[in-house]
Amino acid sequence: MSTSTSVAESYLNNTTDDPTRRAPLIVGDNDFHSVTDAVCGIIEMPKTPPAWWIAFFISVSLTGVLFAMITYLITTGVGVWGLQAPVAWGWAIVNFVFWVGIGHAGTLISAVLFLFRQRWRTSINRFAEGMTIFAVVCAGVFPGIHVGRVWVAYWLAPIPNQMSMWPNFRSPLLWDVFAVGTYATVSLLFWYMGMIPDLATIRDRAKSKVRWFIYGILSLGWRSSNRHWHRFEMAYLLLAALATPLVLSVHSVVSFDFAVSIVPGWHTTIFPPYFVAGAIFSGFAMVVTLVIPTRKFFHLEEIITLRHLESMAKIMLATGMMVGLAYSTEFFIAWYSGNSYEAFAFLNRAFGPYAWAYWIMVSCNVIVPQVFWFKKFRTNLIVLWVASILINVGMWFERFVIVVSSLSRDYLPSSWGYYRPSIVDVLTFVGSFGLFMTLFLLFVRFLPIVGMAEVKGVMPQAHLKDVAAQGHGDYHGDILTERGGVKS
């Protein structure tokens, strides 16, 4: 291979398909030890890099803004937001759906790809799962604070009470409580359980008592015994099977908030699949947005390879097209149904007062991903990164368009309005990014961002010549190193 510094030609480029052999999932001259070193090295860095501190400072400040805004909101009333009579849900719900959507990628990568035996998932699944948890945390903030009387928000839960009253099981908001709650719980379990062998590795490498103690607690006495591995793999498989339907259910249920109502523009049966596709779309975009700078900063290019990024670009292309199809189907049905309210809702969306938001959405979600037809762009980090950010912008606007433009003009023209966010809306949203980034930065500093155990499982070293002794899972074919030949 060429020694050129260009990525496209360097050994780091594993995107070239050679029909005679499988492309390597890990590039470079890596063995188990070097992978452990690379991943644990981030955690074991003696001195936190200044760049981390700067990013952390900014993120924590923004988190402070978030909590300041929430305090102001709770002490004053939801009137501090831009909500009004026709548009009673605004940025809070937009942000909720946005963050829940982002939270889809992690579980999809971990669970669905696991079940489909997409081994390339191992390099990015931990990362994506972490991102999922943090996104769900951010998402969970909004429905909690958006109610008028936050102090009694627990009435949403079916808790025994002196009124002997159940919540209203007909309400999609209640379904949301269950769907998001279940999703958050399972995702957290899945993430944590998958991390146990790696936590044990960090424990074993610990040089300080404190570190040894904390990671010791976290690794739950993992000794890497055969029995441990057996239980672990079975549990992992079961959790993956449990999490897989949740990937589909959670955003389907979130979409019911809209689809079950009678608001024109909300009341559509296409919403569940459309929302799930959109969620995967935005989730992958967020993983790409975060992983590109992270792998660069922590020198993980050999583990999180260009091929991974390219695969994610392909998924974004596919889901972006699905979302585009959904947009056009909505228009078709609005016309085909003959329902004048429905027809107006969509005409108004595209050409009414919120047309600007609609066209931002279409540009970012439908047009931008079209660049991924070209391998040149799929493997260009700058293009990939910018496109992934634009997709996130577009997906935020998708929720904005759905929530706000539908509500702003429904049945009676006398009640039509125009919603504008207040500064508190804006700062709360910005603050939620602070919370997300704070959690993310803590994650990269203190927890293994790559599933070492799993990555090792897909490395050639794990697959000795003895077929019977090949590692866990059923790996088909040999992994070749860049240098050629089977690693042993």
Add this chain to the structure above:
Amino acid sequence: MRYVEEGKLRETRLSAAYRGPQQEIGEKCGLTYWRSLDELAQTPEFKEAVQREFPNDEWDRLPPATRRQFLKVMGASIAFAGLTSCRWPKEEIVPFASRPDGRTPGVPEQYATAMEIGGSALGLLVTSVDGRPIKNEGNPLHPDSLGALPAMAQADILQLYDPDRSRRLIYRQGGQDFVKTWDDFASWTAEHISDTPSGVAVLAAPTSSPSMARMRRHFDETFPQAAWYEYQPISRDAEREGTTIAYGRPLRVHPHLDHARVIACFDADPFFDHPSAIPLARQFADARQPSKDGFCRLWVAEPAFTITGGQADHRRAVPGSAVPKLLASVARELVATHQLALSEEAVNLEAAFGAAASDGDVFVTELAADLMAHRGSSVILVGVGQAPAVHALAAVLNEALGAVGRTLSYTEVPDPERTTHMQAISDLVARMSSGTVETLLILGGNPVYDAPADLGFADVLAKVPNTVHLALYDDETSKRCSWHLPQAHSLEAWGDGRAWNGTVTLQQPLIEPLYGGRSVIEVVATLLGEPLPNGHDIARETALTFLDGEVTDTSWKHALHDGVIDGTAWQPAVVELDGSRLASAGAGLAGLVGAASPSVQRPELNLTADRKVFDGRWANNAWQQELPDAITKTTWDNTLQVAPPTARDLGLVEGDLVEVSAGGATVELPVCIVPGQAAATMTAALGYGRTAAGSVGNGVGGDVYRLRMALSPWLVPEVDIRKTGRTIPLATTQDHFAIDAIGFGARNNRISTLVREASIDHYLADPEVFHHFDHHPPLVSLWKDKEYEGEQWGMAIDLNACNGCNACVVACQAENNVPVVGREQVINQREMHWLRIDRYFKTEPGVGPLDVDDAEIVFQPMTCVQCENAPCEQVCPVAATQHTEDGINAMVYNRCIGTRYCSNNCPFKVRRFNFFNYHKDLQEVEKLQFNPEVTVRSRGVMEKCTYCIQRIQKVRIGARNDNRPISDGEIVPACAQTCPTKAIAFGDLNDPTSEVSRLREDNRAYATLAELNIRPRTQYLARLSNKVGGDGQGGHAPAHHGDDLTHGKEAG
């Protein structure tokens, strides 16, 4: 209707708990053991010390406190009252030791009383709970009320509890304010009036009160040198002067619209600004019932939309200055084309309007033909803003058309010798400038604010050495007077008045004066040297003169109970045209007819009384300020109303702040673009731009009184319009932003199905006409329908009767403790009215949003329709909105956590959310107005109409106690109770004989948005129009499409 039995009336003062601290001096002395303290307090040293200590401090102000503390402190204030030389009659210290006959604590009672608007009394029935009045309703026995009340009269109760109302007598001298007592004032008057009566002048607000007339006679007898003037900015003087021209003496005009088949209004707004607006509106609504023989037709020519114009079958937008010409051309058409014979006395007038050719104007020719075809059942009404000669011409035409005695009658005025108000104030100003007025007593009114600008009233007031102003507020006039006297609110004082037809109406207080105010009658008594004026005795003495037969205590109580004295209406006057006066009026009329048309560059400005704050007196009334104007739907502002083409020509857009100048004065007003405004004219309402109204009204809107001239009070012929370059958002409750083409088109498409309308001819030919709109599959339910045993409530709103007057909106607000949110929150679209009146303009198809020249208006009162299959109930996660056993979609406020999902899913958007704690800054005294039977909602809670469920429950409990069924009409929601036209019917849908069941069986009944399968319990009755030529050009022919099979009449 509940009445208080005889013997339960409170002739004596009410509960001591609500006594004001200062008002008592006028009363009988009781407790001797206060005497020494009293004498101590009377010493000048002590009073000086108090003055030094508290020169400006409101030391008597009610502290913010709980009810319990409030009672305690008020108890303490009785002791303080002793210090300020006041004493309590013994019997009032322990008023409830023996319970007054028939009073049950906690049970609301209603008392008949009265208030005056514009010199005519309006009968009220005020609900009182434990001694605090909480709601004004109309007295059904009163001829001008008939049980209903306009919005302004209902909102007046808020004025009673206004914490900004003046609480003390103020004497201003040398730039300092001194707190004084009524005793001080009495001794001051003895010095300055009784001793030197020659330089005394009185400027009083006009009143119909017989007691006041009696007191004035005493005053005139006692002080023959004193001059008495009466002024109010908004009056019917033009009509009065017009009848003087026509008949030689001033007369009162009484239209009888129930007999009218053709009504022609020339700049007249009988449904708003007439003292008999309620009976007139009801007569008109009755004359528009399809069941009635002959369907009335309304023609209106006016510069700006009024609620009368909104009801018109044919409406012409004409500049105010062109109205005389239009009437003249109708007259000419009648005389020349239809050979209508005018009376001999009036033939001279023909010369004046002879030149006014109709030019083939269809409006004129058709109107003339219509009037001619309905001689004896037609009537022409001219508005108060038109010149007397125009009224005279209308009188002549009415005479010729045979209206007098049928659709119109006259009565003598009670004060024939009075000059016009404009003349009176001009005379007074002349006298003041000449320096011959030494003492000016201003009894009510606010002339510094509302006198014509060219008189410079404020400046000449400064030349008068002694000035006294009696007013509810320490207002613009009070601030410039040496004495300010706090006036008692009409619910705090005894008095009387006469309805527009003369019926004597009694005014009894519901509560002690909260702030120690006195009524005008009592102040005049003080001026006459009465040390302890007693309004009750004065009013009683007057009333007894009207009572027939043996005058007893019982008959007085009976009159108080009814609120009116039967048989005191005036008899119709016998009238005869006065040829000589008519002849001399011809030239003036010709001048008016020949007036030049205004140009767009220098448009004409028409001034109107505001539909909410009237002449400015309700400027500090938050309900009125937040009430959306019937036409423009603006709150918290008066606007410069401009038609779309005029705005386009002048380059104005909605919300542009413009400077309107005329006669050297300039007023800044925001532009509001309203279809239906006459081209090259603008309209602005009086009553805004107050500077000393109080915390609510100060600085709201622009003061157009500054453009008003004594000789032309309603019209500024030419104004300069200059853009300031600034814009302000208008706090409108509808059309929150300039509409785009897509929205405009969709809105216009929907209006005809939301507010259904057809011509009467079309309807009679095809009674199912309104159901051709329904295109939806059969509405089937997914679930088994709930069976209702007992009652299930429903409502029917007759859009044909609704004129958009807003009375129901305020009634709902008063009944249900609906908060006021303020200008900013209205701009944020967070107004809280449970009941709103949707106003839509209807235009011909194909007209773009910027080209709307003229439009029709339709109104649709919209509140929760209590869907049987309610979308809100299904989505509430905590089950806070639920169906009751009698079918109402109830709100459980303490269960609501405020997800607002119900609001999103409500297709009518009638749910209101408490975005903030809107009651946080209320003062204790304001909370006295709250209806104790309705929860005051907290922040974060959704609220909405529940058909006044507290009224339903109250009747139900009573019926259950009596072991009887609830009878139809027994339960009346607040909106239905006060509707002047009885457009709202409420009752039991399970009872096939109930009115609401009968109305819902009507062919006009339809449910808005029924196609959503929500099954609304409130249904609407479609509008009917009656254009000349029925369904022809300009008629209302609904589009008929689809076959009859798809026209499913909604279930339920």
